[in-house]
Amino acid sequence: MKTSDNPFRALPAVNDVLLLPRIAALEPRHAHDAIVDAIRTELAALRTQLAQGQPHNGDGAAETIAANVEQRLGQDLQPRLRSVINATGIVLHTNLGRAPIAEEAARAAYDAARGYLNLELELDTGKRSSRQNPIREWVARLTGAETATVVNNNAAATVIALRALCHGREVIVSRGQLIEIGGSFRIPEIMAVSGAVLREVGTTNITRVTDYEKAITPQTAALLQVHTSNYRISGFTEAVTTAELVALGKKHSLPVIDDIGSGALIDFSRFGFTEEPIARASIAAGADLVLFSGDKLLGGPQAGILAGKKEYIQRVEKDPLMRAFRCDKMTLAALEATLRIYLNEEMALRQIPVLHLLALPLDELKKRADDLATRLRAIASLASVETAADVSYVGGGSLPDQQMKTWVVEIKPRGRGDADFAKRLRVGAPAVMARVRDGAVVFDLRTIFAEQVEGLVGTVRGACG
Numbered sequence: 256m257k258t259s260d261n262p263f264r265a266l267p268a269v270n271d272v273l274l275l276p277r278i279a280a281l282e283p284r285h286a287h288d289a290i291v292d293a294i295r296t297e298l299a300a301l302r303t304q305l306a307q308g309q310p311h312n313g314d315g316a317a318e319t320i321a322a323n324v325e326q327r328l329g330q331d332l333q334p335r336l337r338s339v340i341n342a343t344g345i346v347l348h349t350n351l352g353r354a355p356i357a358e359e360a361a362r363a364a365y366d367a368a369r370g371y372l373n374l375e376l377e378l379d380t381g382k383r384s385s386r387q388n389p390i391r392e393w394v395a396r397l398t399g400a401e402t403a404t405v406v407n408n409n410a411a412a413t414v415i416a417l418r419a420l421c422h423g424r425e426v427i428v429s430r431g432q433l434i435e436i437g438g439s440f441r442i443p444e445i446m447a448v449s450g451a452v453l454r455e456v457g458t459t460n461i462t463r464v465t466d467y468e469k470a471i472t473p474q475t476a477a478l479l480q481v482h483t484s485n486y487r488i489s490g491f492t493e494a495v496t497t498a499e500l501v502a503l504g505k506k507h508s509l510p511v512i513d514d515i516g517s518g519a520l521i522d523f524s525r526f527g528f529t530e531e532p533i534a535r536a537s538i539a540a541g542a543d544l545v546l547f548s549g550d551k552l553l554g555g556p557q558a559g560i561l562a563g564k565k566e567y568i569q570r571v572e573k574d575p576l577m578r579a580f581r582c583d584k585m586t587l588a589a590l591e592a593t594l595r596i597y598l599n600e601e602m603a604l605r606q607i608p609v610l611h612l613l614a615l616p617l618d619e620l621k622k623r624a625d626d627l628a629t630r631l632r633a634i635a636s637l638a639s640v641e642t643a644a645d646v647s648y649v650g651g652g653s654l655p656d657q658q659m660k661t662w663v664v665e666i667k668p669r670g671r672g673d674a675d676f677a678k679r680l681r682v683g684a685p686a687v688m689a690r691v692r693d694g695a696v697v698f699d700l701r702t703i704f705a706e707q708v709e710g711l712v713g714t715v716r717g718a719c720g
């Protein structure tokens with residue numbers, strides 16, 4: 256480096272830095288302009304430092320600037336969406352993308368994305384077909400519905416069903432079911448968007464068949480039932496069953512739309528969960544249109560499935576919004592693969608991650624917690640590492656009052672606050688999202704995949720440094 260009395264003049268020119276081999280090596284990965292910008296930013300920072308009278312102690316050497324530029328560009332161009340190890344124990348964590356999908360479903364999406372597929376083509380005739388056909392067939396088999404169709408999510412399914420069947424007319428709903436699911440999905444607002452008119456009946460805790468019946472007029476287009484997925488009313492309550500609502504609908508020639516929410520295709524009482532409606536049961540009870548999410552308890556990609564009578568599904572598909580709400584090829588491929596796994600329930604329990612995580616036995620979780628604790632105890636800079644019994648939640652607005660026993664590992668960092676340490680874990684590589692509680696950072700083993708343990712330990716070690 257040139258020496259000079261004027262430290263500003265000692266700084267290299269942009270071109271000097273550009274010519275260094277270290278910078279030339281960045282050219283294949285980064286745009287030339289971005290490299291030049293990064294060099295300018297580094298130099299500007301050094302000038303500010305000098306102007307404030309701080310000597311730069313060799314920071315001004317072209318080599319050092321080049322190293323900083325390399326680091327800056329690496330950080331700046333990191334993907335903003337990254338894989339995260341979910342150590343929260345919340346199986347359907349909305350902020351972490353809800354359901355992780357089955358390996359086979361992910362591969363189907365990957366293949367669909369990378370190449371061409373018969374998305375809207377019937378291979379044996381060579382004729383144009385509907386992208387809904389594969390889904391129709393599997394949903395019909397799995398739920399007993401006549402047919403089905405799919406849109407981007409269950410919120411969209413609700414809007415399009417109400418619009419196609421009830422636009423400009425009234426829909427009767429119990430006051431106890433006027434829910435907000437979160438993220439501004441509120442039944443009254445969804446109803447307004449769809450152009451249907453909400454006719455609420457009954458009270459928060461009690462609604463009877465007669466309440467619905469008294470509200471029926473020539474203006475009525477449908478009876479709507481909404482599963483109160485994320486809250487429970489207990490105590491003195493009375494609600495109408497799907498079968499009773501269907502009987503009333505039949506009597507007055509009105510369709511019954513049943514928004515069951517989570518999309519359970521199997522009986523969740525096997526996991527100790529009660530009151531979760533099953534799609535097949537709703538169809539069997541006679542609901543004309545059953546709506547549910549693809550990425551809650553079904554454990555597939557984000558989607559909203561409408562299953563039911565052909566005449567109603569056809570009306571939904573003819574609605575102009577269908578074009579705006581339809582799923583892309585990757586989602587459809589992943590959803591089809593997920594549904595095909597469900598044709599064999601034992602296979603579903605093994606291969607659908609959500610079901611597998613919900614079914615993890617407590618002794619297995621304890622063993623995993625002990626193993627993780629042993630590995631974390633090898634990190635000298637942790638003040639404490641303990642295992643403890645705890646509870647996990649389903650999440651995603653499903654089964655709010657139902658907890659699962661689990662095992663966790665609690666660590667206390669030395670010389671750092673719990674929130675600061677949790678942040679270091681989140682920005683680590685791989686990123687780890689943990690719970691924070693009473694000065695400890697808590698890892699719930701239920702949602703940590705076996706193959707992620709290595710990465711988690713590495714991130715904890717990095718966060719200690």
Ligand SMILES: *Cc1c(COP(=O)(O)O)cnc(C)c1O
Pocket residue numbers: 408409410411413436440481482483484485514515516517547548549558559652
């Ligand atoms: C979750 C839920 C929705 C919204 O589903 P998304 O797939 O999140 O759009 C609608 N209705 C009920 C009853 C739900 O539980």
